[in-house]
Amino acid sequence: MSPDPNANLSFSQKFRLLFGKARRFYLIHFRPKYVEAKLSGREGECGRSGACCKLGFVCPFFDETTEVGFCIIHKTRPANCRIFPIDERDIADRNLIAPNQPCGFTVQKSDTLSPTGAAFPELKKEHAPAHSDLRS
Numbered sequence: 001m002s003p004d005p006n007a008n009l010s011f012s013q014k015f016r017l018l019f020g021k022a023r024r025f026y027l028i029h030f031r032p033k034y035v036e037a038k039l040s041g042r043e044g045e046c047g048r049s050g051a052c053c054k055l056g057f058v059c060p061f062f063d064e065t066t067e068v069g070f071c072i073i074h075k076t077r078p079a080n081c082r083i084f085p086i087d088e089r090d091i092a093d094r095n096l097i098a099p100n101q102p103c104g105f106t107v108q109k110s111d112t113l114s115p116t117g118a119a120f121p122e123l124k125k126e127h128a129p130a131h132s133d134l135r136s
């Protein structure tokens with residue numbers, strides 16, 4: 001098992017990572033239009049660094065007994081995990097944990113969002129209304 005990268009973070013950085021979890025929960029459940037718009041501009045794929053499973057603390061469902069590590073509830077993991085990263089703030093949070101190992105995803109900045117990009121396949125249709133309803 002590798003050392004907890006959170007041990008090297010300041011209190012405010014740890015708080016930021018925990019706040020990020022709550023923020024993503026809020027966005028997914030109460031700002032679906034924002035999420036859908038951001039995900040439509042996201043590119044890349046998971047680099048399997050495991051960094052997003054260590055935000056604030058090492059998730060109890062993250063198995064580090066193998067070299068790469070994996071989620072033992074991958075098929076039923078919560079939306080916060082399935083949809084990560086939503087935006088630039090999530091990438092910045094994730095980079096606190098693994099600064100030398102870039103995230104496999106890139107996200108567009110808010111002012112360069114594609115207005116008609118494809119919706120993220122795992123985002124339920126009812127959670128992905130038209131971009132025209134997106135509030136800033």
Ligand code: SF4
Nearest residue numbers: 053059061062071081
């Ligand atoms: S539930 Fe799975 S994907 Fe989500 S943080 Fe934990 S180990 Fe990672």
